[in-house]
Amino acid sequence: MNKLATYTLVLAFCVGAYYAAVAAEKTTEPAKEEAAQAAPAEAAKEPVVCFESRKGASEITQREIQPGWPNVKCSPTTGAALWYGDPFDGTVPMGKMPLLDKIPEGHALVKPRSEKLAILPMCGTACHNGVGPAFSPPKLPKDKKAVPIPTMEGLLPEVKDLQHGRGRIWCLDCHHTTQRNKLVDHYGDPISFDQPQLLCGKCHGDKLRDWRDGIHGKRIGEWASTGKKRWFTCTECHNPHNVQDGARNKGFVQLQPEPPPQLPMGMKDGKHEKLHPIAH
Ligand code: HEC
Ligand code: HEC
Ligand code: HEC
Structure with missing residues (x-):
């Protein structure tokens, strides 16, 4: 076959395919419209x-x-x-918090963490159940380095290379040794997952103080200092296993910021915002 014939054949095939595609689109269009009409309800x-x-x-x-x-x-x-x-949707009373006892009963509210923790309900029953090496305290590593367990790392990849504390702390500085569905305080007493501030506060006392005073963290609700408020707890913002965002080694996972709002009509750019209105 000569070259020209081959090209003609290829061209004919392409054109044919194009028309076939257009025709197919046309026939599917009414179906798409129907779907679009049904979509809002769906x-x-x-x-x-x-x-x-x-x-x-x-x-x-x-x-x-x-x-x-x-x-x-x-x-x-x-x-x-x-x-x-x-602001109080889905909240429960914060529970007893030292130095916050001036707040009237039921005015300090939090969103419980336990219901967000998908793996936790299994921890104390399936593996750390008092039977076997994963549990019994005498067998806990003396060097306080977590023994790699593929099942655990599969469930929670972030604990494979625990970032928090830059090698200075380990699992059982935070998790209770025998009650795996509890956190632990400095006396070895259990703390609920819904009161992480009691855990974090034992090492970050300055942050706990700021949080209590409303300088660190966030609260929403009534304005008055003793008013009804939802307090955001430490773990609602910080991931306890990776407070340094891995290799970034600094603060939080970065979010893509929202685009700036549209400029008012007739304004070309927002440069004026960079100037301080009062000379100094
Ligand atoms: C700085 C304290 C701290 C350290 C250290 C720590 N954890 Fe945690 N861990 C927590 C807190 C607090 C939560 C609850 C997180 C939340 O509310 O989102 C948690 C949750 C968990 C959960 C449940 C997760 C879920 O989604 O259900 C597992 C499992 C766990 N940790 C395992 C480990 C292991 C294993 C280590 C050691 C390699 C470890 N943790 C080290 C504080 C810690
Ligand atoms: C057993 C002590 C201990 C507990 C409990 C603990 N931390 Fe830490 N945390 C540390 C240490 C140590 C560092 C590392 C400080 C450093 O390297 O300068 C750290 C660092 C941090 C940092 C800063 C990360 C950075 O950039 O260095 C944050 C945020 C943080 N912790 C939050 C928390 C939160 C939230 C909790 C409660 C879930 C908590 N910590 C519980 C010991 C602890
Ligand atoms: C509403 C969200 C929010 C809550 C709640 C919150 N934090 Fe933070 N925290 C932040 C932000 C934002 C930073 C600044 C992080 C940065 O600089 O990248 C921070 C920083 C920190 C740091 C590191 C400070 C430093 O000097 O580098 C620690 C430690 C910390 N928080 C502990 C806590 C503890 C303990 C609690 C609970 C008592 C808590 N945070 C509650 C948002 C929160």
Whole structure:
């Protein structure tokens, strides 16, 4: 076959394929329209889940408290919670907190962590159940280095190379030795996962003090100092196993910021914002 014939054949094939594709699109179009019309009803059923402070670990599902009144509004770009219709939605009393006893009963509220922890319910029953080497205290490593267990690392990859403390602390400085569904204080007494501030505070006393005073962390709710508030607990923001964001070795996992808002009509750029309005 000569070259020209081959090209013609290829061209004919391509054109043929193109028309076939166009025709196929045309025939599927009405079907697409139907699907689009049906979509809003379908989409309304799909639950909107947005994150509060820590992506993947502190989620909230959008629902209506009253018709047209959602419990939370979230950023369509980042998926982060922006506004609360009810700041106390899903909260429970914080429990006893030293030096916060001036706050009237039921005015200090938190979102329980335990229900967010998917693996934890298994820990004390399936593996650290009082039977076998994974549990019995005399067999715990003397050098306080965690024994690599593939099952554990499979469940929670971040503990494979524990970043917190830069090698100075290990699992049982935070987790209770015999009650694996509890954290531990300096006296060896158990702490609930819903009160992580009691755990973190034993080593980060300055941060606990700031948190109590409202300088560190976040609270939402009533304005008055003794008013009803939801307190964000330490682990709602910090991942206890990786407070340094791995190799970044500095603070939190970075989020892509939202794009800036649209400029008002007639304004070319936002350069004026860089100038201080009062000369100094
Ligand atoms: C600085 C304290 C600290 C250290 C050290 C620590 N943990 Fe944790 N761990 C926590 C806290 C607090 C939670 C609960 C996290 C939350 O509320 O999101 C937790 C949760 C867990 C969970 C449950 C996770 C889930 O999603 O259900 C497992 C399993 C676990 N840790 C294993 C380990 C292992 C293994 C080590 C050692 C290699 C370790 N931890 C070291 C504080 C610590
Ligand atoms: C047993 C002591 C201990 C406990 C308990 C503990 N930490 Fe730490 N934490 C450390 C040490 C040690 C460092 C490392 C400080 C350094 O390297 O300068 C650290 C560092 C940090 C850092 C800073 C990370 C950085 O950039 O160096 C954060 C944030 C942090 N911890 C949060 C927490 C939170 C939240 C909790 C409770 C879940 C907690 N810690 C519990 C000992 C502890
Ligand atoms: C609302 C979110 C939030 C809560 C709640 C929160 N923190 Fe933080 N924390 C932050 C942010 C943001 C930083 C600054 C991180 C950075 O610089 O990258 C920080 C920094 C820290 C640091 C490191 C400070 C330093 O000097 O490098 C420690 C330690 C810490 N927090 C402990 C705690 C403890 C303990 C609690 C609970 C009592 C807590 N945080 C509650 C958001 C939070």
